[in-house]
Amino acid sequence: MLPPNLVSTYQQYKNDTDSVAGWLASTARAVGYVSNSLAQQLPKGTSARLKGKARAEAKKKQSSSSSTPAPVNKYIIKINDFIPLAEFIASKRDVPIPGSLIATLRRVIIARGGFSSKLANEGASKDEISDAKHGYFLDILKKVQEILEAQTSTASTSLGTSLDKSDVKATDDDDFSNQFAALKVYEPSEDFLNAPEIERPKLHEGDNGVYEAEPPTSFEDLYIALTMLINDLNKIRSRIEWIWTNYRDGFFELAACAVTTNTAIDLARKLMEDVIPMFKSHGGLWEVLNRFHIVQAMMKGYEPFDESSNGTDNFNYDTYDIANDTYILTYRLLDAFTRVVQPRVIPLYKEGMFGHYDPRSSRDSKSGYQKFEEDRVLLMKFFAELMAVERGVGDYPVEDEFLRGIKELASTKEVPFYLVFAAQVFLDIHYILRENVNRGFDTLQANLHFLDTEIQEHFKFHKDLKINNWAPGNDQVIRYLKAKIQYILGDPVYKAKNQAYQKLREPVPVSMEPNIMLKMSPVLSGLVLYHFRSSMWEIGIGLADAWGSITYSLYLYNALQSQGLMPNSWPDMDLVRTILGDSKFFVGDTPKTPDEHFKKFCLQMGTTAAAFTKKRRGNLALASRSGPRGIIDGVPVSSMFVDRYRRGTGQVDWTAEHIARIVDRSMWETEGSEEDGTLILGQVDPKKLKPKSKPTKANKFSKFPPEELIRALMFALQGEALEFTLPYTAMHRECWELLRAVRKHCDPLLRQIFTPEYMERETELPFVVGYILCAPIERKDMRLLVEAGAAVTEFVRSDGNTVINLLNSIGVPVIFETEE
Structure with a gap:
């Protein structure tokens, strides 16, 4: 089961309801309760046949716990069974009532309470049957709690969780009267991060059944679920707006922002899966969003319809800001576009057909209808572009959630909810960047x-x-x-x-x-x-490993620095060394003495020290069969998206659990606070990391709500951006040129010490470094190292900033700061 903060608010509420139903049924059965309604659901000796994801999860649990799969018994507990079950349990004086059950009941009652009265007070039309069902279940929950609390009082059990009815009403007002207040994103407090997981009552010992409460059917139940979902979605939207505001201000890098944003939309789509099945019994997405908007508009004191309108569109655009939170206008636009698109034809947008969008104008000064016109122009124009990809470009290299949703729309002729969300995010980004969107x-x-x-x-x-x-x-x-x-x-x-x-x-x-x-x-x-950067990163690392250019140049540079033989630094190598870290190159600790330099060099190359000494035989191979040791793989977070955005084979159904595990791989961490301007993104010292034998389900990010996971992912990708962008192909060429310069400068001395046979082909240039590091150990001769220092110093003076200059040319400035 996912940690509570990694699931949607509605799923937490549903889990609470199911756990109450499960405890009641399991405990009652354990103490002798017999009910036809329970027995008829699953005849004795049979098991529920789960389908799809539920079946896969059940098999997974069975395989991990036992070699012989146990049958999974599934029970649906009817609402009208709750009170009889509670009364039967209460009649057994010796049955303990856990505090977790009372606390869970309290949460469910608070979540459900007050919706009908709130709608009625605001003048919304009521479905009496639906309202009766909702009120009926709420009364049942309160009655169950009253019965069980009376039992705990009789048994003198101190639970510390008694529920005062006045508290329910007050908490309900706090929770739901401000569902659509302006959202702000805050960093989670230490108390929140260290808080224990939500505790729910457990089934009776030995009961392996699966219990669920009877599925809700009323509009109020849907309203509860949709309110919770919209609140979660708007928190994610708020975090995405934070991403692109920081991009606009120059703090975040484009590719990291894009991957994080699309992952956030993936995450939003997964949250929707809890609620979307309920739409079907209430008229579908359009009907639900429309009614939801009407209720929200009336609760804010607006008439949802403009009766003065002479056209067919009587929408009250004074409610635009409410519609912006309820997604109704974005849905209306997408649905309208769908109706006019002809089959198998690329829709061609002609500039001005729906007006003009002026990104330099002030959006804040526009009326609701003027804002809607901006939405229509942007979405219509972009809709035509995406349809051109869907119908005219079969091999486009990447697919975001907007394009994916358009393809689904073209296939099913229906507008999926995640497409509406992706379209709204598209508009949000435009209104943040305005005239800078082309950047x-x-x-x-x-x-x-x-x-x-x-x-x-x-x-x-x-x-x-x-x-x-x-x-x-x-x-x-x-x-x-x-x-x-x-x-x-x-x-x-x-x-x-x-x-x-x-x-x-x-x-x-x-x-x-x-x-x-x-x-x-x-x-x-x-x-x-x-897509292209990840390909070039992989090629560059592979090239450097095949030739050994960067690694062995670093071994030489490190030896020269540690022996004080280089008066100046090598900026390009300092950059590579800083962002990758010494652990990517050296086996164990960074070498500091001549003996360590040589031994670790041999270990890195996969050869023996004898290959460079007087004892070397003419037919002795320099390298081992296993080959040299390459640069240890980097960018642990960025590389997790290669399958999705480069190979087109990765999963698209990201869950919060997946994101928590990915972010946990990051070698970057934040210090300080955004609010007071002291936030710093810094590398984690690999030596301080504890070894992980197996990937664990729980980590420090498991307690983060979805919007905070997105924040953590953004920082993780941003931290890796420079490492991911660095042109390793250029660094390979620079290092090879350096080795050429060193060999040319040191050749006379190399011939003198190691004979002219020290190198036969240019591809053996990395071995020159071995001879230079070997001389102080085997021959007690420092001359080669000194001459190499002169050669490297001269080379760096003219060519040691090539990579940094290339990065500057593509807008990635590199500045070195010396730490005291």
Whole structure:
């Protein structure tokens, strides 16, 4: 079971209700209760046949607990059985009533109480049958609590959880009168983070049955569930707004913002699954959202309909801000677009057909209808772009939740709720960034041109330089990546729309500019950037490992620094060393003495010290069969999204539990506070981490509510952004050039000490470092190390800022600060 804070508010409420039903039924049966209603649900000797996810989870639990699966008995406890069960239990004077049961009953009563009276007081129309069902269950819950509390009083059991009726009413007013107040995001307090998990009553010992309360059917039950869901969704929206506000202000990086935002929408979709099945029995999503908006408008003192309107649309746009929280207008727009789209045809948006959007205008000064017009222009234009992808581009490299929802809509002709949420997030981002919304595409375009140039430089550098460790198939992968970059830069969406105009024999409008979709969606631009950046990161690390260029250059640089043979630093290597950490390169602690430098170098290469000494035989291989040790994998959080956004094979049904486990992998942590401006994002010292033998379900993030998990994920991805962006291909070339310079400078001395046979091919350049580190140990000769220091110093003076300069060129400035 998920920790309480990782599930939706409604799921917590439902779990409370089911646990009350389960305790009543299990305890009553254990002390002799016989009921036809319980027995008829599941004949003796049979088991419930679970389906789908429930069946998979049951099998998983069975396999982990026993080799012989036990049958799963499932019981649905009817509402009218609650009181008889409670009375039977109360009649058995020796049955203890746990405090967790009374506390859980209290939570359920508070959650349900007051909805009908609140609706009636605000003048909303009432469904008497529905209201009777709701009130009936609420009265039953109160009666059950009264019976059981009386039993605890009789037995003189001190529970400390007695429920005063005046407290219920007061708490109810506090909880539900301000459901749609302006949301603010706060960092969780230490008390919250250290609070114990919600305790619920347990089934009677030995009872392995599954108990659930009778499913609710009234509109008030749906209203309770939807209110809880909307509140959770708006908290997630508020956190997404926080992300893009910080992006606008220059604090967060594009790809990290995009991945976090889309993951947040994934998470919202999972929360919706608890409530969506209830929509069907109440007329579907449109009917539910419409009625929900009407109730909210009336509770705020508005008439939901504008009777003065002469058109078919009588919506009262003075309620726009309420509609913004209830998602009704966004749904109306998506539903309207769906109705006018012809089958298998790319809808072509012509500039101005629904008015014009001016991002430089002040949104705060606009009326409700003017805000709606902005929504319509933005969504209609972007809807056409996404439909062009769905119907005209079959191999677009990434898919966000908005595009995924459009594809589902095109297939089913229905608007899924998560698409409404994704569309609302799209609008929120536009209204935060306004005229700066194109900045995401500008960043993407600059990075794609940079990566394209990097690939050209790679093939130019390795035209005549080959190695067995780098298979020809690797270069094929790089060529394919280059072709894909050119494909995106060529805008396949624009080409699809162009072909659609040709079929209609209409000229392409002058106003139809290229890359509209990516310019309008920083999320898609960021995901495309992640797609290519992750590919280049993997290629760069693989290239550096195959050639040993970065690692062995670092071994030499570290030895020179520790021996005081380099007066100046090497900024590019300092950057790599800082963001990756010494543990990614060195076996154990960082070497400090000549003896440690040489021994750890040999260990890194997978060879013996004898390979570099006088005892070396002519046919002795320098490297072991297992090969050298590569750079230990980095970016533990960013790499978890590679399957989803690069290979297109990863899961899309992220849960809060998944996110908690991913964030727990992060090597970054925050210190200080956002509120007082002291927040710092810093690396975790690997030496302080406790080894983890197995991934555990519970970690410090398991107590975070969904919106705080999103915050933690954002910081984790932001912390890894520089490591993920660094051009390792360029660093590989720089390090190889350094090794060339060192070998050229030290060649006479190398020949003198180790004979001209010390190196036969250029691919053996990393072994030059071995000879340099070996000389002080084997020959007691420091001359090679001193000469190497002179060569590295000279090289760094002219070429040691190449990588940092490249990062600056794509808008990733690097500044070194010295810690005292």
